[in-house]
Amino acid sequence: MSRIGKKPVVIPSGVTVTQNGQHLLIKGPKGVLENTIHQNIGIEIKDNELTVNRPDDTKENKALHGLSRALIQNMVNGVTSAYQKTLDIVGVGYRAELKGKNLLLNIGYSHPIYFMPPDGITLQTPVQTQIIVSGIDKQLVGMVASKIRSIRKPEPYKGKGIKYSDEQIKRKAGKTAGK
Numbered sequence: 001m002s003r004i005g006k007k008p009v010v011i012p013s014g015v016t017v018t019q020n021g022q023h024l025l026i027k028g029p030k031g032v033l034e035n036t037i038h039q040n041i042g043i044e045i046k047d048n049e050l051t052v053n054r055p056d057d058t059k060e061n062k063a064l065h066g067l068s069r070a071l072i073q074n075m076v077n078g079v080t081s082a083y084q085k086t087l088d089i090v091g092v093g094y095r096a097e098l099k100g101k102n103l104l105l106n107i108g109y110s111h112p113i114y115f116m117p118p119d120g121i122t123l124q125t126p127v128q129t130q131i132i133v134s135g136i137d138k139q140l141v142g143m144v145a146s147k148i149r150s151i152r153k154p155e156p157y158k159g160k161g162i163k164y165s166d167e168q169i170k171r172k173a174g175k176t177a178g179k
Contacts, residue, residue: 083134156170
């Protein structure tokens with residue numbers, strides 16, 4: 001049995017979970033999230049605990065069991081406390097600033113780049129070389145952070161570009177002089 005899948009999801013106070021067949025609607029103090037769970041996976045809600053069950057031990061159902069439980073746990077965590085990812089900008093003259101809700105990036109290209117975040121995502125720039133992406137949907141926060149990073153990935157020689165704050169860039173040695 002899946003170790004992750006067999007753990008119950010504890011529903012904290014202030015969070016309501018509504019089940020309509022395989023569709024889950026989770027409301028909390030930070031917002032509302034909804035998701036449709038795969039038809040092979042069963043969901044039971046009792047006494048502020050949500051349990052995820054699978055019908056048999058086929059490979060697909062084993063994989064879906066742990067995945068479904070993790071997705072539900074991420075939704076419950078998201079509506080109680082928002083997720084965030086921090087990006088650092090490295091490079092001389094590289095900077096970011098907010099223009100309303102949109103992000104203006106000057107990162108070494110001949111033109112400035114405007115990034116418009118999707119609904120449910122808030123961007124912050126406490127300093128010009130840092131971007132904080134936050135929201136209640138863990139998948140969406142990760143996707144937006146990845147999209148911003150892909151605009152100028154860090155290069156291995158000087159480390160210039162946009163990187164996650166906890167990311168380690170493997171550095172390469174430059175050219176050596178000839179004979």
